[in-house]
Amino acid sequence: MSSPAADFLQALGHGVHAIDTGFHRPRFDAAYLLVDEGRAAFIDTGTRHALPRLLGALSSLGLPLDAVDWVIPTHVHLDHAGGVGPLMQALPQARLLVHPRGARHMIDPSALYQGALAVYGQAEMDRSYGELVGVDADRVQTSTDGMSLVLGGRTLQLIDTPGHALHHHCIWDPVSRGWFTGDTFGISYRELDNAAGQPWIFPASTPVQFQPDALRVSIGRLLAPAPAAVYLTHYGCLGQVQALGSQLLQVLDEVVTLGRALRDDPQRYQALRQGLRALYLRSVRQHGSALTDAAIAEVLAVDIELNAQGMAVWLDREKR
Known part of the structure:
Protein backbone atom coordinates (compact mmCIF):
# COMPACT_ATOMS: atom_id res chain seq x y z
CA MET A 1 0.00 0.00 0.00
CA HIS A 99 -32.18 -1.37 -0.92
CA PRO A 100 -34.58 -3.69 -2.78
CA SER A 143 -33.67 -3.88 3.39
CA THR A 144 -37.16 -2.92 4.46
CA ASP A 145 -38.31 0.40 5.88
CA GLY A 146 -37.81 0.35 9.65
CA MET A 147 -35.88 -2.92 9.77
CA SER A 148 -33.38 -3.61 12.56
CA LEU A 149 -29.93 -5.12 12.17
CA VAL A 150 -27.67 -6.42 14.95
CA LEU A 151 -23.96 -5.65 14.80
CA GLY A 152 -22.03 -6.84 17.83
CA GLY A 153 -23.82 -5.32 20.81
CA ARG A 154 -25.73 -2.59 18.98
CA THR A 155 -28.88 -2.64 16.88
CA LEU A 156 -28.93 -0.50 13.75
CA GLN A 157 -32.11 0.64 12.01
CA LEU A 158 -32.66 1.27 8.31
CA ILE A 159 -35.26 3.53 6.72
CA ASP A 160 -36.26 4.13 3.11
CA THR A 161 -35.13 7.62 2.03
CA PRO A 162 -35.99 8.48 -1.60
CA GLY A 163 -35.42 11.93 -3.07
CA HIS A 164 -31.86 11.67 -4.31
CA ALA A 165 -32.41 8.11 -5.57
CA LEU A 166 -35.28 5.65 -5.36
CA HIS A 167 -32.84 2.94 -4.25
CA HIS A 168 -31.63 4.84 -1.17
CA HIS A 169 -31.82 3.88 2.48
CA CYS A 170 -30.16 5.47 5.51
CA ILE A 171 -28.79 3.73 8.60
CA TRP A 172 -29.39 4.86 12.19
CA ASP A 173 -26.77 4.09 14.83
CA PRO A 174 -28.25 4.44 18.33
CA VAL A 175 -24.84 4.45 20.04
CA SER A 176 -23.58 7.61 18.33
CA ARG A 177 -27.14 8.85 17.70
CA GLY A 178 -26.08 9.38 14.13
CA TRP A 179 -27.38 8.68 10.64
CA PHE A 180 -25.27 7.33 7.81
CA THR A 181 -26.94 9.43 5.15
CA GLY A 182 -25.33 8.64 1.79
CA ASP A 183 -26.56 11.55 -0.36
CA THR A 184 -30.02 12.03 1.18
CA PHE A 185 -28.82 14.63 3.69
CA GLY A 186 -26.84 16.46 1.05
CA ILE A 187 -23.20 17.24 0.39
CA SER A 188 -20.81 19.32 2.49
CA TYR A 189 -17.14 19.83 1.70
CA ARG A 190 -14.69 20.85 4.37
CA GLU A 191 -13.02 23.38 2.04
CA LEU A 192 -16.22 25.44 2.25
CA ASP A 193 -16.45 25.59 6.06
CA ASN A 194 -16.43 29.18 7.33
CA ALA A 195 -13.85 30.68 9.70
CA ALA A 196 -15.76 29.33 12.70
CA GLY A 197 -15.58 25.81 11.26
CA GLN A 198 -19.30 25.72 10.47
CA PRO A 199 -20.22 23.62 7.42
CA TRP A 200 -22.18 24.68 4.36
CA ILE A 201 -24.46 22.04 2.87
CA PHE A 202 -26.43 21.62 -0.36
CA PRO A 203 -28.69 18.93 -1.89
CA ALA A 204 -27.49 16.35 -4.40
CA SER A 205 -29.76 16.39 -7.47
CA THR A 206 -27.52 14.20 -9.60
CA PRO A 207 -29.08 12.03 -12.35
CA VAL A 208 -31.51 10.46 -12.68
CA GLN A 209 -34.05 10.20 -9.84
CA PHE A 210 -34.05 13.60 -8.12
CA GLN A 211 -37.47 14.21 -6.51
CA PRO A 212 -37.46 17.32 -4.31
CA ASP A 213 -40.79 16.64 -2.62
CA ALA A 214 -39.72 13.14 -1.62
CA LEU A 215 -36.35 14.50 -0.52
CA ARG A 216 -38.01 16.97 1.86
CA VAL A 217 -39.93 14.11 3.46
CA SER A 218 -36.77 12.01 3.79
CA ILE A 219 -34.83 14.89 5.35
CA GLY A 220 -37.69 15.36 7.82
CA ARG A 221 -37.50 11.69 8.81
CA LEU A 222 -33.76 12.01 9.40
CA LEU A 223 -34.26 15.09 11.59
CA ALA A 224 -37.12 13.58 13.61
CA PRO A 225 -35.08 11.68 16.25
CA ALA A 226 -32.92 14.78 16.96
CA PRO A 227 -29.68 13.15 15.82
CA ALA A 228 -26.37 14.19 17.31
CA ALA A 229 -24.49 13.53 14.07
CA VAL A 230 -24.80 12.81 10.39
CA TYR A 231 -22.16 10.79 8.56
CA LEU A 232 -22.06 12.11 4.99
CA THR A 233 -20.40 10.24 2.17
CA HIS A 234 -19.44 13.67 0.81
CA TYR A 235 -17.99 14.40 3.38
CA GLY A 236 -17.50 13.41 6.99
CA CYS A 237 -19.17 13.57 10.38
CA LEU A 238 -21.15 16.74 11.13
CA GLY A 239 -22.97 17.88 14.25
CA GLN A 240 -25.55 20.62 14.95
CA VAL A 241 -27.82 18.59 12.71
CA GLN A 242 -31.04 20.57 13.13
CA ALA A 243 -29.39 23.82 11.99
CA LEU A 244 -27.71 21.96 9.16
CA GLY A 245 -31.06 20.50 8.09
CA SER A 246 -32.66 23.95 8.02
CA GLN A 247 -29.86 25.21 5.79
CA LEU A 248 -30.17 22.17 3.52
CA LEU A 249 -33.93 22.66 3.10
CA GLN A 250 -33.44 26.36 2.36
CA VAL A 251 -30.94 25.63 -0.41
CA LEU A 252 -33.24 22.88 -1.72
CA ASP A 253 -36.09 25.41 -1.99
CA GLU A 254 -33.82 27.78 -3.91
CA VAL A 255 -32.76 24.98 -6.26
CA VAL A 256 -36.40 24.08 -6.98
CA THR A 257 -37.32 27.74 -7.60
CA LEU A 258 -34.38 28.08 -9.99
CA GLY A 259 -35.29 24.91 -11.87
CA ARG A 260 -38.94 25.82 -12.38
CA ALA A 261 -37.98 29.32 -13.55
CA LEU A 262 -35.77 27.77 -16.23
CA ARG A 263 -38.06 24.86 -17.22
CA ASP A 264 -38.79 26.22 -20.70
CA ASP A 265 -35.50 27.99 -21.35
CA PRO A 266 -34.30 27.05 -24.88
CA GLN A 267 -30.75 26.73 -23.48
CA ARG A 268 -31.93 25.08 -20.31
CA TYR A 269 -28.93 22.93 -19.41
CA GLN A 270 -26.49 25.80 -19.80
CA ALA A 271 -28.87 28.07 -17.88
CA LEU A 272 -29.15 25.51 -15.07
CA ARG A 273 -25.37 25.24 -14.83
CA GLN A 274 -24.98 29.00 -14.68
CA GLY A 275 -27.88 29.37 -12.27
CA LEU A 276 -26.56 26.72 -9.88
CA ARG A 277 -23.10 28.25 -9.96
CA ALA A 278 -24.53 31.66 -9.04
CA LEU A 279 -26.82 30.19 -6.37
CA TYR A 280 -24.02 28.21 -4.75
CA LEU A 281 -21.56 31.12 -4.82
CA ARG A 282 -24.08 33.45 -3.22
CA SER A 283 -24.99 30.93 -0.54
CA VAL A 284 -21.38 30.01 0.29
CA ARG A 285 -20.46 33.71 0.45
CA GLN A 286 -23.38 34.39 2.83
CA HIS A 287 -22.16 31.50 4.95
CA GLY A 288 -18.84 33.27 5.39
CA SER A 289 -16.36 31.38 3.24
CA ALA A 290 -13.04 33.16 2.76
CA LEU A 291 -12.38 31.44 -0.59
CA THR A 292 -12.44 33.36 -3.86
CA ASP A 293 -15.33 32.79 -6.25
CA ALA A 294 -12.97 30.90 -8.54
CA ALA A 295 -11.86 28.60 -5.72
CA ILE A 296 -15.46 27.94 -4.64
CA ALA A 297 -16.46 27.15 -8.21
CA GLU A 298 -13.52 24.76 -8.53
CA VAL A 299 -14.55 22.84 -5.41
CA LEU A 300 -18.12 22.57 -6.73
CA ALA A 301 -17.35 22.03 -10.43
CA VAL A 302 -18.30 18.33 -10.56
CA ASP A 303 -21.49 18.91 -8.56
CA ILE A 304 -22.59 21.84 -10.72
CA GLU A 305 -22.41 19.65 -13.83
CA LEU A 306 -24.11 16.60 -12.36
CA ASN A 307 -26.74 18.50 -10.37
CA ALA A 308 -27.72 20.45 -13.49
CA GLN A 309 -28.12 17.17 -15.37
CA GLY A 310 -30.30 15.78 -12.58
CA MET A 311 -32.44 18.90 -12.49
CA ALA A 312 -33.03 18.65 -16.23
CA VAL A 313 -34.27 15.06 -15.86
CA TRP A 314 -36.54 16.10 -12.97
CA LEU A 315 -37.99 19.00 -14.97
CA ASP A 316 -38.69 16.73 -17.95
CA ARG A 317 -40.45 14.30 -15.61
CA GLU A 318 -42.60 17.13 -14.20
CA LYS A 319 -43.71 18.07 -17.72
CA ARG A 320 -45.11 14.60 -18.38
Whole structure:
Protein backbone atom coordinates (compact mmCIF):
# COMPACT_ATOMS: atom_id res chain seq x y z
CA MET A 1 0.00 0.00 0.00
CA SER A 2 1.41 3.35 -1.02
CA SER A 3 0.37 5.29 2.10
CA PRO A 4 -0.16 4.36 5.77
CA ALA A 5 -3.70 3.92 7.00
CA ALA A 6 -3.32 7.05 9.14
CA ASP A 7 -3.45 9.06 5.92
CA PHE A 8 -6.97 7.95 5.07
CA LEU A 9 -8.47 6.43 8.24
CA GLN A 10 -10.11 8.64 10.86
CA ALA A 11 -11.57 7.45 14.17
CA LEU A 12 -14.78 9.36 14.92
CA GLY A 13 -15.70 7.77 18.25
CA HIS A 14 -18.41 5.26 19.15
CA GLY A 15 -16.70 2.62 16.99
CA VAL A 16 -17.19 4.66 13.81
CA HIS A 17 -14.25 5.13 11.42
CA ALA A 18 -14.20 7.23 8.24
CA ILE A 19 -12.15 5.99 5.28
CA ASP A 20 -11.22 8.53 2.63
CA THR A 21 -11.65 6.42 -0.50
CA GLY A 22 -9.35 8.62 -2.63
CA PHE A 23 -12.02 9.33 -5.22
CA HIS A 24 -11.41 12.61 -7.14
CA ARG A 25 -9.60 14.45 -4.32
CA PRO A 26 -8.95 14.19 -0.57
CA ARG A 27 -12.05 14.48 1.64
CA PHE A 28 -14.44 14.08 -1.26
CA ASP A 29 -15.78 10.54 -0.81
CA ALA A 30 -15.99 8.53 2.42
CA ALA A 31 -16.73 4.95 3.31
CA TYR A 32 -17.46 4.13 6.94
CA LEU A 33 -16.34 1.17 9.01
CA LEU A 34 -18.50 0.54 12.05
CA VAL A 35 -17.04 -1.77 14.74
CA ASP A 36 -18.74 -3.20 17.82
CA GLU A 37 -17.54 -6.09 20.02
CA GLY A 38 -15.13 -7.22 17.33
CA ARG A 39 -17.75 -7.35 14.59
CA ALA A 40 -17.73 -4.90 11.71
CA ALA A 41 -19.81 -3.42 8.89
CA PHE A 42 -18.84 -1.26 5.94
CA ILE A 43 -21.33 1.47 5.05
CA ASP A 44 -20.63 2.63 1.50
CA THR A 45 -17.45 1.49 -0.22
CA GLY A 46 -16.37 4.10 -2.76
CA THR A 47 -15.34 2.80 -6.17
CA ARG A 48 -13.49 -0.44 -6.83
CA HIS A 49 -10.23 1.57 -6.67
CA ALA A 50 -10.89 2.07 -2.93
CA LEU A 51 -10.43 -1.65 -2.15
CA PRO A 52 -6.83 -1.34 -0.85
CA ARG A 53 -7.91 1.38 1.56
CA LEU A 54 -10.95 -0.56 2.77
CA LEU A 55 -8.87 -3.64 3.49
CA GLY A 56 -6.08 -1.46 4.91
CA ALA A 57 -8.54 -0.01 7.41
CA LEU A 58 -9.35 -3.50 8.69
CA SER A 59 -5.66 -4.32 8.97
CA SER A 60 -4.91 -1.07 10.79
CA LEU A 61 -7.63 -1.82 13.36
CA GLY A 62 -6.45 -5.41 13.81
CA LEU A 63 -9.64 -6.88 12.38
CA PRO A 64 -9.53 -10.11 10.35
CA LEU A 65 -11.45 -10.31 7.09
CA ASP A 66 -14.01 -12.65 8.64
CA ALA A 67 -14.91 -10.04 11.28
CA VAL A 68 -17.01 -8.16 8.72
CA ASP A 69 -20.66 -9.24 8.89
CA TRP A 70 -22.22 -6.66 6.59
CA VAL A 71 -21.50 -4.47 3.59
CA ILE A 72 -24.24 -1.82 3.31
CA PRO A 73 -24.24 0.64 0.40
CA THR A 74 -26.63 3.52 1.07
CA HIS A 75 -27.53 3.34 -2.63
CA VAL A 76 -25.98 1.89 -5.76
CA HIS A 77 -24.40 4.96 -7.41
CA LEU A 78 -20.81 4.03 -8.18
CA ASP A 79 -19.11 6.46 -5.81
CA HIS A 80 -20.99 4.66 -3.02
CA ALA A 81 -21.20 1.08 -4.28
CA GLY A 82 -18.72 0.59 -7.12
CA GLY A 83 -16.39 -1.23 -4.73
CA VAL A 84 -19.03 -3.59 -3.35
CA GLY A 85 -18.27 -6.52 -5.67
CA PRO A 86 -14.51 -6.79 -5.11
CA LEU A 87 -14.91 -6.06 -1.40
CA MET A 88 -17.43 -8.89 -1.02
CA GLN A 89 -15.00 -11.22 -2.79
CA ALA A 90 -12.42 -10.40 -0.13
CA LEU A 91 -14.75 -10.86 2.88
CA PRO A 92 -15.68 -14.52 3.41
CA GLN A 93 -18.41 -14.02 6.04
CA ALA A 94 -20.02 -10.77 4.90
CA ARG A 95 -23.52 -10.37 3.57
CA LEU A 96 -24.62 -7.50 1.37
CA LEU A 97 -27.57 -5.44 2.62
CA VAL A 98 -28.96 -3.25 -0.15
CA HIS A 99 -32.18 -1.37 -0.92
CA PRO A 100 -34.58 -3.69 -2.78
CA ARG A 101 -34.56 -1.40 -5.83
CA GLY A 102 -30.78 -1.71 -6.02
CA ALA A 103 -30.29 -5.42 -5.38
CA ARG A 104 -30.45 -6.54 -9.01
CA HIS A 105 -27.76 -4.00 -9.93
CA MET A 106 -25.41 -5.44 -7.31
CA ILE A 107 -26.00 -8.98 -8.56
CA ASP A 108 -25.65 -8.05 -12.23
CA PRO A 109 -24.08 -4.59 -12.57
CA SER A 110 -24.14 -4.45 -16.38
CA ALA A 111 -27.12 -2.06 -16.59
CA LEU A 112 -25.63 0.07 -13.81
CA TYR A 113 -22.38 0.30 -15.74
CA GLN A 114 -24.12 1.28 -18.96
CA GLY A 115 -26.14 3.95 -17.18
CA ALA A 116 -23.00 5.47 -15.67
CA LEU A 117 -21.22 5.18 -19.01
CA ALA A 118 -23.95 7.29 -20.62
CA VAL A 119 -23.37 10.03 -18.03
CA TYR A 120 -19.57 9.99 -17.71
CA GLY A 121 -18.18 8.52 -20.96
CA GLN A 122 -15.69 5.70 -21.41
CA ALA A 123 -12.52 7.60 -20.49
CA GLU A 124 -13.91 8.73 -17.13
CA MET A 125 -15.35 5.28 -16.42
CA ASP A 126 -11.95 3.69 -17.00
CA ARG A 127 -10.11 6.31 -14.94
CA SER A 128 -12.43 6.68 -11.96
CA TYR A 129 -14.59 3.58 -11.72
CA GLY A 130 -13.09 0.59 -13.50
CA GLU A 131 -14.79 -2.74 -14.04
CA LEU A 132 -17.82 -3.61 -11.92
CA VAL A 133 -18.08 -7.01 -10.22
CA GLY A 134 -21.36 -8.72 -9.37
CA VAL A 135 -22.24 -10.28 -6.01
CA ASP A 136 -23.58 -13.83 -5.66
CA ALA A 137 -27.35 -13.61 -5.17
CA ASP A 138 -27.27 -15.94 -2.17
CA ARG A 139 -25.12 -13.38 -0.29
CA VAL A 140 -27.54 -10.49 -0.92
CA GLN A 141 -30.26 -9.37 1.50
CA THR A 142 -32.65 -6.49 0.84
CA SER A 143 -33.67 -3.88 3.39
CA THR A 144 -37.16 -2.92 4.46
CA ASP A 145 -38.31 0.40 5.88
CA GLY A 146 -37.81 0.35 9.65
CA MET A 147 -35.88 -2.92 9.77
CA SER A 148 -33.38 -3.61 12.56
CA LEU A 149 -29.93 -5.12 12.17
CA VAL A 150 -27.67 -6.42 14.95
CA LEU A 151 -23.96 -5.65 14.80
CA GLY A 152 -22.03 -6.84 17.83
CA GLY A 153 -23.82 -5.32 20.81
CA ARG A 154 -25.73 -2.59 18.98
CA THR A 155 -28.88 -2.64 16.88
CA LEU A 156 -28.93 -0.50 13.75
CA GLN A 157 -32.11 0.64 12.01
CA LEU A 158 -32.66 1.27 8.31
CA ILE A 159 -35.26 3.53 6.72
CA ASP A 160 -36.26 4.13 3.11
CA THR A 161 -35.13 7.62 2.03
CA PRO A 162 -35.99 8.48 -1.60
CA GLY A 163 -35.42 11.93 -3.07
CA HIS A 164 -31.86 11.67 -4.31
CA ALA A 165 -32.41 8.11 -5.57
CA LEU A 166 -35.28 5.65 -5.36
CA HIS A 167 -32.84 2.94 -4.25
CA HIS A 168 -31.63 4.84 -1.17
CA HIS A 169 -31.82 3.88 2.48
CA CYS A 170 -30.16 5.47 5.51
CA ILE A 171 -28.79 3.73 8.60
CA TRP A 172 -29.39 4.86 12.19
CA ASP A 173 -26.77 4.09 14.83
CA PRO A 174 -28.25 4.44 18.33
CA VAL A 175 -24.84 4.45 20.04
CA SER A 176 -23.58 7.61 18.33
CA ARG A 177 -27.14 8.85 17.70
CA GLY A 178 -26.08 9.38 14.13
CA TRP A 179 -27.38 8.68 10.64
CA PHE A 180 -25.27 7.33 7.81
CA THR A 181 -26.94 9.43 5.15
CA GLY A 182 -25.33 8.64 1.79
CA ASP A 183 -26.56 11.55 -0.36
CA THR A 184 -30.02 12.03 1.18
CA PHE A 185 -28.82 14.63 3.69
CA GLY A 186 -26.84 16.46 1.05
CA ILE A 187 -23.20 17.24 0.39
CA SER A 188 -20.81 19.32 2.49
CA TYR A 189 -17.14 19.83 1.70
CA ARG A 190 -14.69 20.85 4.37
CA GLU A 191 -13.02 23.38 2.04
CA LEU A 192 -16.22 25.44 2.25
CA ASP A 193 -16.45 25.59 6.06
CA ASN A 194 -16.43 29.18 7.33
CA ALA A 195 -13.85 30.68 9.70
CA ALA A 196 -15.76 29.33 12.70
CA GLY A 197 -15.58 25.81 11.26
CA GLN A 198 -19.30 25.72 10.47
CA PRO A 199 -20.22 23.62 7.42
CA TRP A 200 -22.18 24.68 4.36
CA ILE A 201 -24.46 22.04 2.87
CA PHE A 202 -26.43 21.62 -0.36
CA PRO A 203 -28.69 18.93 -1.89
CA ALA A 204 -27.49 16.35 -4.40
CA SER A 205 -29.76 16.39 -7.47
CA THR A 206 -27.52 14.20 -9.60
CA PRO A 207 -29.08 12.03 -12.35
CA VAL A 208 -31.51 10.46 -12.68
CA GLN A 209 -34.05 10.20 -9.84
CA PHE A 210 -34.05 13.60 -8.12
CA GLN A 211 -37.47 14.21 -6.51
CA PRO A 212 -37.46 17.32 -4.31
CA ASP A 213 -40.79 16.64 -2.62
CA ALA A 214 -39.72 13.14 -1.62
CA LEU A 215 -36.35 14.50 -0.52
CA ARG A 216 -38.01 16.97 1.86
CA VAL A 217 -39.93 14.11 3.46
CA SER A 218 -36.77 12.01 3.79
CA ILE A 219 -34.83 14.89 5.35
CA GLY A 220 -37.69 15.36 7.82
CA ARG A 221 -37.50 11.69 8.81
CA LEU A 222 -33.76 12.01 9.40
CA LEU A 223 -34.26 15.09 11.59
CA ALA A 224 -37.12 13.58 13.61
CA PRO A 225 -35.08 11.68 16.25
CA ALA A 226 -32.92 14.78 16.96
CA PRO A 227 -29.68 13.15 15.82
CA ALA A 228 -26.37 14.19 17.31
CA ALA A 229 -24.49 13.53 14.07
CA VAL A 230 -24.80 12.81 10.39
CA TYR A 231 -22.16 10.79 8.56
CA LEU A 232 -22.06 12.11 4.99
CA THR A 233 -20.40 10.24 2.17
CA HIS A 234 -19.44 13.67 0.81
CA TYR A 235 -17.99 14.40 3.38
CA GLY A 236 -17.50 13.41 6.99
CA CYS A 237 -19.17 13.57 10.38
CA LEU A 238 -21.15 16.74 11.13
CA GLY A 239 -22.97 17.88 14.25
CA GLN A 240 -25.55 20.62 14.95
CA VAL A 241 -27.82 18.59 12.71
CA GLN A 242 -31.04 20.57 13.13
CA ALA A 243 -29.39 23.82 11.99
CA LEU A 244 -27.71 21.96 9.16
CA GLY A 245 -31.06 20.50 8.09
CA SER A 246 -32.66 23.95 8.02
CA GLN A 247 -29.86 25.21 5.79
CA LEU A 248 -30.17 22.17 3.52
CA LEU A 249 -33.93 22.66 3.10
CA GLN A 250 -33.44 26.36 2.36
CA VAL A 251 -30.94 25.63 -0.41
CA LEU A 252 -33.24 22.88 -1.72
CA ASP A 253 -36.09 25.41 -1.99
CA GLU A 254 -33.82 27.78 -3.91
CA VAL A 255 -32.76 24.98 -6.26
CA VAL A 256 -36.40 24.08 -6.98
CA THR A 257 -37.32 27.74 -7.60
CA LEU A 258 -34.38 28.08 -9.99
CA GLY A 259 -35.29 24.91 -11.87
CA ARG A 260 -38.94 25.82 -12.38
CA ALA A 261 -37.98 29.32 -13.55
CA LEU A 262 -35.77 27.77 -16.23
CA ARG A 263 -38.06 24.86 -17.22
CA ASP A 264 -38.79 26.22 -20.70
CA ASP A 265 -35.50 27.99 -21.35
CA PRO A 266 -34.30 27.05 -24.88
CA GLN A 267 -30.75 26.73 -23.48
CA ARG A 268 -31.93 25.08 -20.31
CA TYR A 269 -28.93 22.93 -19.41
CA GLN A 270 -26.49 25.80 -19.80
CA ALA A 271 -28.87 28.07 -17.88
CA LEU A 272 -29.15 25.51 -15.07
CA ARG A 273 -25.37 25.24 -14.83
CA GLN A 274 -24.98 29.00 -14.68
CA GLY A 275 -27.88 29.37 -12.27
CA LEU A 276 -26.56 26.72 -9.88
CA ARG A 277 -23.10 28.25 -9.96
CA ALA A 278 -24.53 31.66 -9.04
CA LEU A 279 -26.82 30.19 -6.37
CA TYR A 280 -24.02 28.21 -4.75
CA LEU A 281 -21.56 31.12 -4.82
CA ARG A 282 -24.08 33.45 -3.22
CA SER A 283 -24.99 30.93 -0.54
CA VAL A 284 -21.38 30.01 0.29
CA ARG A 285 -20.46 33.71 0.45
CA GLN A 286 -23.38 34.39 2.83
CA HIS A 287 -22.16 31.50 4.95
CA GLY A 288 -18.84 33.27 5.39
CA SER A 289 -16.36 31.38 3.24
CA ALA A 290 -13.04 33.16 2.76
CA LEU A 291 -12.38 31.44 -0.59
CA THR A 292 -12.44 33.36 -3.86
CA ASP A 293 -15.33 32.79 -6.25
CA ALA A 294 -12.97 30.90 -8.54
CA ALA A 295 -11.86 28.60 -5.72
CA ILE A 296 -15.46 27.94 -4.64
CA ALA A 297 -16.46 27.15 -8.21
CA GLU A 298 -13.52 24.76 -8.53
CA VAL A 299 -14.55 22.84 -5.41
CA LEU A 300 -18.12 22.57 -6.73
CA ALA A 301 -17.35 22.03 -10.43
CA VAL A 302 -18.30 18.33 -10.56
CA ASP A 303 -21.49 18.91 -8.56
CA ILE A 304 -22.59 21.84 -10.72
CA GLU A 305 -22.41 19.65 -13.83
CA LEU A 306 -24.11 16.60 -12.36
CA ASN A 307 -26.74 18.50 -10.37
CA ALA A 308 -27.72 20.45 -13.49
CA GLN A 309 -28.12 17.17 -15.37
CA GLY A 310 -30.30 15.78 -12.58
CA MET A 311 -32.44 18.90 -12.49
CA ALA A 312 -33.03 18.65 -16.23
CA VAL A 313 -34.27 15.06 -15.86
CA TRP A 314 -36.54 16.10 -12.97
CA LEU A 315 -37.99 19.00 -14.97
CA ASP A 316 -38.69 16.73 -17.95
CA ARG A 317 -40.45 14.30 -15.61
CA GLU A 318 -42.60 17.13 -14.20
CA LYS A 319 -43.71 18.07 -17.72
CA ARG A 320 -45.11 14.60 -18.38
